[in-house]
Amino acid sequence: xxxxxxxxxxxxxxxxxxxxxxxxxxxxxxxxxxxxxxxxxxxxxxxxxxxxxxxxxxxxxxxxxxxxxxxxxxxxxxxxxxxxxxxxxxxxxxxxxxxxxxxxxxxxxxxxxxxxxxxxxxxxxxxxxxxxxxxxxxxxxxxxxxxxxxxxxxxxxxxxxxxxxxxxxxxxxxxxxxxxxxxxxxxxxxxxxxxxxxxxxxxxxxxxxxxxxxxxx
Amino acid sequence: xxxxxxxxxxxxxxxxxxxxxxxxxxxxxxxxxxxxxxxxxxxxxxxxxxxxxxxxxxxxxxxxxxxxxxxxxxxxxxxxxxxxxxxxxxxxxxxxxxxxxxxxxxxxxxxxx
Numbered sequence: 533x534x535x536x537x538x539x540x541x542x543x544x545x546x547x548x549x550x551x552x553x554x555x556x557x558x559x560x561x562x563x564x565x566x567x568x569x570x571x572x573x574x575x576x577x578x579x580x581x582x583x584x585x586x587x588x589x590x591x592x593x594x595x596x597x598x599x600x601x602x603x604x605x606x607x608x609x610x611x612x613x614x615x616x617x618x619x620x621x622x623x624x625x626x627x628x629x630x631x632x633x634x635x636x637x638x639x640x641x642x643x644x645x646x647x648x649x650x651x652x653x654x655x656x657x658x659x660x661x662x663x664x665x666x667x668x669x670x671x672x673x674x675x676x677x678x679x680x681x682x683x684x685x686x687x688x689x690x691x692x693x694x695x696x697x698x699x700x701x702x703x704x705x706x707x708x709x710x711x712x713x714x715x716x717x718x719x720x721x722x723x724x725x726x727x728x729x730x731x732x733x734x735x736x737x738x739x740x741x742x743x744x745x746x747x748x749x
Numbered sequence: 750x751x752x753x754x755x756x757x758x759x760x761x762x763x764x765x766x767x768x769x770x771x772x773x774x775x776x777x778x779x780x781x782x783x784x785x786x787x788x789x790x791x792x793x794x795x796x797x798x799x800x801x802x803x804x805x806x807x808x809x810x811x812x813x814x815x816x817x818x819x820x821x822x823x824x825x826x827x828x829x830x831x832x833x834x835x836x837x838x839x840x841x842x843x844x845x846x847x848x849x850x851x852x853x854x855x856x857x858x859x860x861x862x
Contacts, residue, residue, distance in 0.1 A: 637806070639828075654792050655792060681794065682836075682837055683840075684833075684845065685845070697843065700843075700844040700845055700846065701843075701845040701846075702847075702848065703833070703845070703848070704847075704848045705847060705849040705850075706850070707790050707791070707792060707849045708790045708812070708850035708852065709807070709809045709826060709850065710806065710826075710828075
């Protein structure tokens with residue numbers, strides 16, 4: 533971009549707006565990024581995959597969002613038979629709605645006045661990406677992973693969720709082949725709302741269990 | 750950046766023997782207190798701890814073998830429920846729990862010596 537403003541050379545290393553310049557976020561490729569590029573290019577050279585297929589997979593991943601999970605939750609709130617199927621076989625129930633949760637199996641865990649569920653993955657950062665899209669950065673942080681299994685109530689309080697001692701907190705460490713989604717409690721004052729409108733109350737955080745569904749406006 | 754250290758792999762023969770039976774939900778089980786190298790999916794903080802089978806899943810291939818391209822025999826995978834107060838000595842008394850998925854070969858009866 534050409535610099536057409538007159539004060540390009542501001543004194544003291546400050547930008548024209550008077551703020552310090554921030555370092556560019558560009559960094560060298562990591563070892564693993566270099567390895568991924570090398571393997572990808574080899575697979576393309578050998579005809580195992582095409583560039584278009586790689587791009588299509590990236591676009592499919594980017595297109596997934598918590599709205600998919602929210603639609604599942606809203607249907608469970610409005611369709612008791614679906615809710616029962618979701619709780620007994622999460623993968624099959626999501627497939628009914630056209631959401632393929634992939635080779636991993638999905639377990640839906642239900643919040644009630646007595647039990648609050650929260651999902652964590654201590655060993656790495658596995659996440660129900662096919663239903664919620666890419667995970668938030670904090671979900672992958674060492675602090676969230678190590679503290680949630682040790683002091684879940686303190687972690688939830690930092691998210692603004694203070695639970696009464698009469699509620700049991702159930703932490704789910706997603707260690708192996710399962711992926712988890714929390715079925716939050718349906719908020720009060722939502723009788724008669726459509727599934728489509730209810731879905732707007734279902735946040736990503738509520739489906740991880742670090743929050744609850746929004747109250748209706 | 751320097752390449753990461755290559756981890757020592759665990760040969761399939763070094764893996765603990767898979768149990769023959771299958772535990773029903775409600776059974777008290779203990780996670781084996783082993784520390785093998787390799788692609789182990791049993792969190793260290795649960796090793797040696799006792800919980801209760803919540804449900805039985807699987808069968809799934811053993812990731813300790815799959816990760817290195819070895820053939821694997823599918824194993825039951827158990828969701829085991831622990832009391833937080835049994836995991837952390839400084840935990841406040843509560844009914845709070847932690848569920849984790851543990852492969853069959855990592856579990857032994859709670860009353861095993």
